[in-house]
C-alpha cells in the first residue's frame with residue numbers, strides 16, 4: 001500500500017522529522033511503500049478562495065501542489081507530520097491543508113451528482129510534537145487534520161502526539177516514545 005508522508009516542519013532533522021521516521025519505520029515494516037514530501041521545500045501559493053474548484057473540483061493554480069493531488073488520491077495512507085506553532089500546525093503545513101479545498105469541492109460536486117464513494121480503507125494519521133505539556137496543545141492540529149481527512153475522503157485513523165519536546169533533536173532521547181511511535185505506525189497499516 002502506498003503511504004504519502006507530508007513533513008510540515010521547517011526544521012531539518014528536527015523533532016517532528018525524528019518522530020515521523022519512527023512512525024514510518026513501523027509502516028514500512030507492515031508493508032507500506034513510503035514516499036515523503038517536505039512541504040517547506042515546495043513552492044506553492046496559499047488558497048485564494050477564487051471559487052474555481054467549486055465549478056470543476058480541480059485547483060486552478062499551477063505550482064508544486066499540482067502533481068501532489070494525484071499522489072494524494074493514489075495513497076492508501078496519508079501522514080501529516082507537523083510541530084505545534086501557536087496551538088496549530090506551521091504556516092507551510094496549513095497552506096498545504098488549505099490547498100486541499102479542491103478535494104472538498106470535488107467531494108461536494110460528486111455528492112450532488114450521487115457519485116461519491118468513500119473508501120473506508122484509506123486513512124489519514126497525524127504526527128506532532130509540542131514544547132509544552134498543555135492538555136489542549138494538540139486540539140487545533142487534530143481538528144485541522146480531521147477536517148482535512150474529511151475533504152480528502154479518507155478516514156481519520158489516529159495520531160501520535162508527544163508533549164514536552166523543544167530543542168532540536170531532543171526527540172532522539174525519548175526512546176520509549178519512539179518505540180511506541182513505531183508500533184503505532186505498524187498498527188496504522190492494518
Ligand SMILES: Cc1cc2nc3c(=O)[nH]c(=O)nc-3n(C[C@H](O)[C@H](O)[C@H](O)COP(=O)(O)O)c2cc1C
Nearest residue numbers: 009011014015016083084085086087130131132165
Ligand atoms: C513559531 C513557534 C511557535 C510555537 N508554538 C508553540 C505552541 O503554541 N505550543 C507549544 O507547546 N510549542 C510551541 N512551539 C515549540 C515547538 O512545537 C517545538 O520546539 C517542537 O519541538 C519543534 O519541532 P521541530 O523540531 O520539528 O521543529 C513553537 C515553536 C515555534 C518556532
